[in-house]
Amino acid sequence: MESDYVLQMDGVSKEYSGNRVLKNVSLSVKRGEIHALMGENGAGKSTLMNILFGMPVIHNTGGFEGSILLDGCPATISNPQEAMQAGIGMVHQEFMLIPGFTVTENIKVGRELTKPTFFSRIFGKSLETLDFGTMKQDARRALDTVGLGIEEHVRIAGLPVGYMQFIEIAREIDKTGIRLLVFDEPTAVLTESEAARLLAAMRDIAAQGIAIIFITHRLDEVMTVSDSVTILRDGELVTRMPTADTNVHQIAELMVGRKIGGQLTAAEERRQTREGIALKLRDLCVDMPGEALEGVDLDIREGEIFGVGGLAGQGKLGIPNGIMGLYPATGSVELFGEALDFDKLGDALQKGVAFVSEDRRGVGLLLEDSVRLNIIFTAMQINNQFLKGNMLDTREANHHAQEMVKNLDIRCTSIHQVVGDLSGGNQQKVCVARALATNPRLLFVSEPTRGIDIGAKRLVLDLLRRINEEQGMTIVMVSSELVELRSICDRIAIVSDGQVSAIMSPTDSDVNFGLAMSGIRVGAGGPAEELGGEQA
Amino acid sequence: MSDGLIKRIGWPRIIISAVLVMLILTAMLTGMDWVSLINDMVRRWGQYGILVLAMVPGIQCGIGLNFGVSLGIVGGLLGGLISMELTGQYGLWMSMTPAGRAWMMLLTALVAGIAISTLIGIGYGFLLNNVKGSEMTVSTYVGFSAIAFMNIMWLILPFKNGEIMLPLGGSGLRQTITLEFSFGSVLNNFLMLKIPLAGKVLTIPTGLLLFFFLVCFIVWLFFRSKPGMTMTAAGSNGAFARANGINVNKTRILGTTISTILGGVGIITYAQSYGFLQLYNAPMMMGFTCVASVLIGGATIRRAGVSNVVAGTLMFQGLLALGLPVANNIIPVSSLSEVSRLIISNGIILYALSKSGGRSRG
Numbered sequence: 074m075e076s077d078y079v080l081q082m083d084g085v086s087k088e089y090s091g092n093r094v095l096k097n098v099s100l101s102v103k104r105g106e107i108h109a110l111m112g113e114n115g116a117g118k119s120t121l122m123n124i125l126f127g128m129p130v131i132h133n134t135g136g137f138e139g140s141i142l143l144d145g146c147p148a149t150i151s152n153p154q155e156a157m158q159a160g161i162g163m164v165h166q167e168f169m170l171i172p173g174f175t176v177t178e179n180i181k182v183g184r185e186l187t188k189p190t191f192f193s194r195i196f197g198k199s200l201e202t203l204d205f206g207t208m209k210q211d212a213r214r215a216l217d218t219v220g221l222g223i224e225e226h227v228r229i230a231g232l233p234v235g236y237m238q239f240i241e242i243a244r245e246i247d248k249t250g251i252r253l254l255v256f257d258e259p260t261a262v263l264t265e266s267e268a269a270r271l272l273a274a275m276r277d278i279a280a281q282g283i284a285i286i287f288i289t290h291r292l293d294e295v296m297t298v299s300d301s302v303t304i305l306r307d308g309e310l311v312t313r314m315p316t317a318d319t320n321v322h323q324i325a326e327l328m329v330g331r332k333i334g335g336q337l338t339a340a341e342e343r344r345q346t347r348e349g350i351a352l353k354l355r356d357l358c359v360d361m362p363g364e365a366l367e368g369v370d371l372d373i374r375e376g377e378i379f380g381v382g383g384l385a386g387q388g389k390l391g392i393p394n395g396i397m398g399l400y401p402a403t404g405s406v407e408l409f410g411e412a413l414d415f416d417k418l419g420d421a422l423q424k425g426v427a428f429v430s431e432d433r434r435g436v437g438l439l440l441e442d443s444v445r446l447n448i449i450f451t452a453m454q455i456n457n458q459f460l461k462g463n464m465l466d467t468r469e470a471n472h473h474a475q476e477m478v479k480n481l482d483i484r485c486t487s488i489h490q491v492v493g494d495l496s497g498g499n500q501q502k503v504c505v506a507r508a509l510a511t512n513p514r515l516l517f518v519s520e521p522t523r524g525i526d527i528g529a530k531r532l533v534l535d536l537l538r539r540i541n542e543e544q545g546m547t548i549v550m551v552s553s554e555l556v557e558l559r560s561i562c563d564r565i566a567i568v569s570d571g572q573v574s575a576i577m578s579p580t581d582s583d584v585n586f587g588l589a590m591s592g593i594r595v596g597a598g599g600p601a602e603e604l605g606g607e608q609a
Numbered sequence: 610m611s612d613g614l615i616k617r618i619g620w621p622r623i624i625i626s627a628v629l630v631m632l633i634l635t636a637m638l639t640g641m642d643w644v645s646l647i648n649d650m651v652r653r654w655g656q657y658g659i660l661v662l663a664m665v666p667g668i669q670c671g672i673g674l675n676f677g678v679s680l681g682i683v684g685g686l687l688g689g690l691i692s693m694e695l696t697g698q699y700g701l702w703m704s705m706t707p708a709g710r711a712w713m714m715l716l717t718a719l720v721a722g723i724a725i726s727t728l729i730g731i732g733y734g735f736l737l738n739n740v741k742g743s744e745m746t747v748s749t750y751v752g753f754s755a756i757a758f759m760n761i762m763w764l765i766l767p768f769k770n771g772e773i774m775l776p777l778g779g780s781g782l783r784q785t786i787t788l789e790f791s792f793g794s795v796l797n798n799f800l801m802l803k804i805p806l807a808g809k810v811l812t813i814p815t816g817l818l819l820f821f822f823l824v825c826f827i828v829w830l831f832f833r834s835k836p837g838m839t840m841t842a843a844g845s846n847g848a849f850a851r852a853n854g855i856n857v858n859k860t861r862i863l864g865t866t867i868s869t870i871l872g873g874v875g876i877i878t879y880a881q882s883y884g885f886l887q888l889y890n891a892p893m894m895m896g897f898t899c900v901a902s903v904l905i906g907g908a909t910i911r912r913a914g915v916s917n918v919v920a921g922t923l924m925f926q927g928l929l930a931l932g933l934p935v936a937n938n939i940i941p942v943s944s945l946s947e948v949s950r951l952i953i954s955n956g957i958i959l960y961a962l963s964k965s966g967g968r969s970r971g
């Protein structure tokens with residue numbers, strides 16, 4: 074039935090300067106349906122959605138082939154405004170918020186509400202004043218729907234990425250006349266409970282007859298929430314099927330085109346960690362907006378993989394960002410017995426720490442530069458690697474970059490490709506490669522698997538594990554994904570309300586983890602306790 | 610494949626090159642002295658090149674289009690004046706042959722110019738660090754103010770050499786100072802090639818071009834060195850730079866200083882080729898010419914390279930050197946040239962600025 078479908082995209086192909094990233098793909102979504110769009114990093118999901126939304130990047134690179142039908146009628150969408158008018162909303166993978174604007178302004182931008190004034194009655198609508206009161210109420214309602222308890226008048230700049238994601242979702246929910254909503258990896262930056270809340274919100278939206286296209290790398294979410302799935306592989310359509318007819322394993326295999334390893338399981342009790350203390354925190358306070366840390370004591374042993382978990386906004390991100398000197402910090406930090414000087418720029422780097430930031434586009438990458446430069450940059454900067462004298466050693470740099478591209482399976486046309494043109498997940502891998510290139514003694518990885526597909530996730534986690542075992546590198550992994558933390562960490566600290574609420578062993582029960590996350594201090598006991606500086 | 614090539618070169622540059630070729634053909638067909646037009650174009654290329662090159666470190670370090678290159682120009686002019694003063698008034702290098710003396714005077718001018726520009730550049734860098742976000746506006750004002758301030762200074766600076774002072778006695782420097790008897794054309798004449806062509810003589814100012822390319826090469830090398838790559842990174846993403854332990858303020862000062870130094874070296878090169886040092890309001894619009902050239906060469910306000918300079922200067926100066934005489938020849942209206950020069954340079958700046966906002970960042 075033609076008109077059953079809100080959206081039908083047919084025979085869509087797209088080239089980026091000779092590189093075919095979509096080949097004759099079709100996608101169809103019914104009214105009120107939640108449709109999952111799946112595929113590995115670089116499969117072309119975001120590109121397909123950019124076409125649907127008329128993003129300038131598509132038209133600036135030669136347009137696309139194929140047709141789009143909305144409610145059975147041919148539609149041409151040549152810019153995002155037209156998409157909006159046609160009732161299509163989109164939450165982008167890379168945030169599209171205006172940093173200098175407040176939360177309300179961002180939610181309402183382009184659709185400001187006005188109220189009549191004396192002048193406007195005479196001279197027309199353009200002289201109406203902005204109706205801040207109603208706009209604030211609307212914004213509040215949308216924020217409440219997604220469960221974000223932030224003030225509406227806060228500016229976007231400096232907010233943690235998790236918040237931005239919620240605000241972006243709130244903006245789309247607030248739109249009226251929407252018939253199709255696209256979520257490009259909305260849950261990648263959310264914790265499990267937040268993601269669950271979002272999924273519930275999505276169901277509500279769908280129940281109102283609005284169709285949803287949902288892009289995610291989390292298969293369980295697809296199974297719980299979606300009605301049907303479309304799977305892409307290397308820019309080609311693999312299949313479209315009802316979710317009820319398939320299962321997690323089949324989807325995973327169809328995406329990757331080969332069998333992949335089993336589920337992540339809790340790390341078994343492992344080798345002895347060494348005696349020394351790699352990182353000693355005493356009363357660490359970090360003034361990071363939305364992720365403030367208020368007095369944390371921790372001891373992390375040399376050679377261990379230490380996890381830091383907790384809900385978004387509780388302060389777990391403050392630990393690496395404060396130590397790396399990106400936000401003002403007080404307290405004392407000792408790295409391998411040496412005191413860290415907060416006033417000295419890059420002191421942690423000099424002391425052998427590397428950092429993969431959770432904010433890859435803002436902090437993690439030089440978007441306009443090549444994959445190669447991004448990979449070697451920190452190593453060059455801090456250790457003077459890849460230099461001959463003071464000049465770039467092209468041979469060494471190429472060699473190393475190529476190796477990393479191979480090891481981490483970074484999908485790029487060459488090491489000279491501009492990083493901004495890579496898919497989201499592949500950008501993340503470049504960030505990891507950059508940190509590893511420095512051969513750090515201590516590696517901070519913040520949300521290392523955000524936005525990367527299951528195959529690559531495995532790859533990154535295995536890699537972390539391997540370098541930890543082979544080189545004895547101490548790793549501190551900050552993540553919202555408890556499952557992942559529990560799969561590779563030796564101990565896991567849960568940060569709640571700016572403080573460490575518990576230090577757990579990966580084998581602790583789900584209940585205990587749940588309690589710790591909600592800020593209840595559990596005396597979980599076990600060997601993990603004795604070194605951890607649990608708060609009084 | 611060819612698609613990618615076109616994209617890399619960019620349509621504006623393909624069109625301009627085509628226009629240049631057409632202009633030369635038109636000149637040939639309408640019986641103009643096209644060889645001397647080409648001579649003019651090539652000479653201007655070398656003459657303006659280093660000034661345009663001064664844009665590159667500015668853009669790369671994050672201060673954007675350095676309209677304040679006039680500060681460097683002032684430094685270079687002072688260098689030239691000091692060199693002439695030392696020789697004319699204190700007899701430095703007088704024992705040498707005239708040819709040797711010309712070289713030594715040029716060298717003295719460069720050394721003095723670089724020294725002064727360095728000092729000015731550092732101060733200018735500190736200033737720009739205090740106005741982050743509005744560098745382009747500030748640099749435009751600073752550029753104009755520097756000229757205004759120097760209009761006073763040229764009158765009261767304690768130079769004595771009669772060659773550079775106003776002839777009527779008293780104080781004050783001349784408007785235009787001939788370099789004929791000091792270091793004028795030393796670079797241009799070095800290894801100059803004269804090739805007979807179509808009954809005329811094609812002259813290639815080899816020394817001038819070699820010097821231009823040499824400075825280009827040094828700048829290119831710099832951007833492949835650690836401090837250069839550091840500066841580029843800091844210029845394009847401040848947060849990334851900080852996370853890598855880079856002091857963004859320092860790299861910006863370094864970039865601004867190098868840009869100012871190149872402005873100084875650039876004006877000395879320019880002056881020796883032109884044959885005159887021009888003081889007072891003469892360098893006022895130089896910043897705009899430089900900006901337009903580098904943009905026409907494919908630079909953006911966030912990214913620029915040596916190749917943008919080499920191509921852009923040739924195209925911009927080519928348009929001026931060929932376009933105006935040819936146009937004048939076809940539609941003989943006087944004063945067309947000045948007007949079209951303004952239209953061309955400001956039009957290019959507007960065009961490039963309107964395009965440069967394109968790339969959004971997450």
Ligand SMILES: Nc1ncnc2c1ncn2[C@@H]1O[C@H](COP(=O)(O)OP(=O)(O)OP(=O)(O)O)[C@@H](O)[C@H]1O
Nearest residue numbers: 089094114115116117118119120494495496497498
């Ligand atoms: N602006 C661009 N210029 C050139 N190539 C691009 C551009 N944007 C994307 N690509 C390429 O298109 C391919 C598909 O990218 P896309 O962003 O659609 O992947 P994705 O399926 O969304 O992956 P992910 O799960 O990592 O977000 C990738 O190989 C990417 O390198």
Ligand SMILES: [Mg+2]
Nearest residue numbers: 119166496497
């Ligand atoms: Mg994507």
